Amino acid sequence: MLIFHYAHKKCLEWMSCTVIVSVSHRSRVNIGVIFQYLPLHLFPWRKVSLEAFQSEQTECEEFVGCRGVSPLLAASVIHTAVDEVLRTDLTEFKRESVERQGEGDEERFTLLDGESLQRCFFNRLRDVCFEWQKQLPPLRPLKRFLLVSIHAIRNTRRKMEDRHVILMEFNQLFGLADDIDRAYFAIFDGHGGVDAANYSATHLHVNVGLHKEIVKNPAEALKCSFQKTDEMFLFKAKRERLRSGTTGVSALIVGNKLHIAWLGDSQVMLVQQGNAVTLMEPHKPEREDERARIEALGGCVTYMDCWRVNGTLAVSRAIGDVCQKPYISGDADGDSFDLTGSEDYLLLACDGFFDAVKPYEVVDLVLDHLMQTKGVGLKAAERLVAAAKENGSNDNITVLVVFLRDPQDILADCLRDTKSLQAGDDARSPPFNFLSCEAAATQ
Structure with missing residues (x-):
């Protein structure tokens, strides 16, 4: 059972939010109110490792994204909230110490109380959203076309x-x-x-x-x-x-x-x-x-x-x-x-x-x-x-x-290459993809 996978579903039931986003890294972005209130009733989450907690970022990014926030902004918000949680004292969340075999050695790590950690994270996520509504940090989109x-x-x-x-x-x-x-x-x-x-x-x-x-x-x-x-x-x-x-x-x-x-x-x-x-x-x-x-x-x-x-x-x-x-x-x-x-x-x-x-x-x-x-x-x-x-x-x-x-x-480029092949006196018959381009272009 993954924390944010289920938190995502539960929050869709219990959280109402209004998100207004202007999509431009240069323009003003009003995040609005992402969380008006947190869920009052939580499932009894299983104990989770710190690794698992960090890994659930993507699921939570999906939750924020489905409320109308752009992926770029959602990822930035999630990273900030997770980073701030990880920088706090997590002693109160510790529940069990276990060993795991890894790369030939025994690796010892701690399992944390998922319910308490989930509450802490969503509270911090809400705070970050309110802070960023007042002043949004610079966001840098991809330069490469994808x-x-x-x-x-x-x-x-x-x-x-x-x-x-x-x-x-x-x-x-x-x-x-x-x-x-x-x-x-x-x-x-x-x-x-x-x-x-x-x-x-x-x-x-x-x-x-x-x-x-x-x-x-x-x-x-x-x-x-x-x-x-x-x-x-x-x-x-x-x-x-x-x-x-x-x-x-x-x-x-x-x-x-x-x-x-x-x-x-x-x-x-x-x-x-x-x-x-x-x-x-x-x-x-x-x-x-x-x-x-x-x-x-x-x-x-x-x-x-x-x-x-x-x-x-x-x-x-x-x-x-x-x-x-x-x-x-x-x-x-x-x-x-x-x-x-x-x-x-x-x-x-x-x-x-x-x-x-x-x-x-x-x-x-x-x-x-x-x-x-x-x-x-x-x-x-x-x-x-x-x-x-x-x-x-x-x-x-x-x-x-x-x-x-x-x-x-x-x-x-396909159409241009097709014309170049046709113009050449010694050009061989083009492969199927070029013929497809030629046929479709004349329709």
Whole structure:
């Protein structure tokens, strides 16, 4: 049970608020009254660690955001309130001291009373809102162009076990005050239940933002945070008898660098100047290096409708899956790439998409969609999900497209390249995507 996940629902019932926001970092912003009164009746929250308390920022940001506050402002408010709570004496909230195995050593930490801590946080959040209504601190929006299209469906499965995170206000949420833009995106594909995916979507980015190397070595921070999140969830899973797991892929844009990390078969790809660029190799049992690692640990890889670890899971690395450790590894792979400005968009998706749609098909589908919508890319992910379903995917499908350039510019470049090819005497027949542009342009 996560503090702010339930606080969000409860506060929607008991809190009334009026929010008036002028959306411009230069204009005057009247936050209005976010909280007129706090909930009087609270659920008996479970004891939580300080890590869990910090990780619930995102859920609470959603609560503030749903009251009409811009994400940039909501993240700044939440960070300030959480930071002030953490700087107070938390002795009165301590309830239990426990040990957790982490990176080969026993780690001792304290569990806190969730109900009292929740009351303290919301009181401080209310105070911050009132203070900022009088004088709003400067807010710095992203300098880089980013446009996100997201779509997810349960499809024919009984439950929806995919989760995703979009965090373009990463700096504000973690109080990073330098002049470097940061944005975070992730997709988690759960199996055996949704607990691991929920937990990862709530905690992974917080582990990244609080990592000691986030400023100097963001690639290391991103990769290590997968291992940290796995350790945290395994501790929770053992205490609460949870058996679920989740694959995951995340992308962290830091200035002109793209950092990615992944576990399992959720994937990220890049499209640059109309060409699909492979960035990673998913973790599957049939990979020779993965099979060798599993067998060296005493496990096995067998074929049962597909290659599986110990006859069960079709992925070789994941967060969770406590009963399959260490064969199912929580050690993520990662990589970094320079962004030159010629990149069109980034795409993150679960295996429900990539098992049905090839990377080169993505380019054609997105360009066709942009032609039909005259360069409006907000529903590009919906078009891709529909294509995966049409191609026979029965799994949960989540697709997240991050446009790194204006979709209208991408479309204009496509049309210009088409005309250039036609003008050349020795030009070969253009690929399908150019033909699609030409056909749509003449209609």
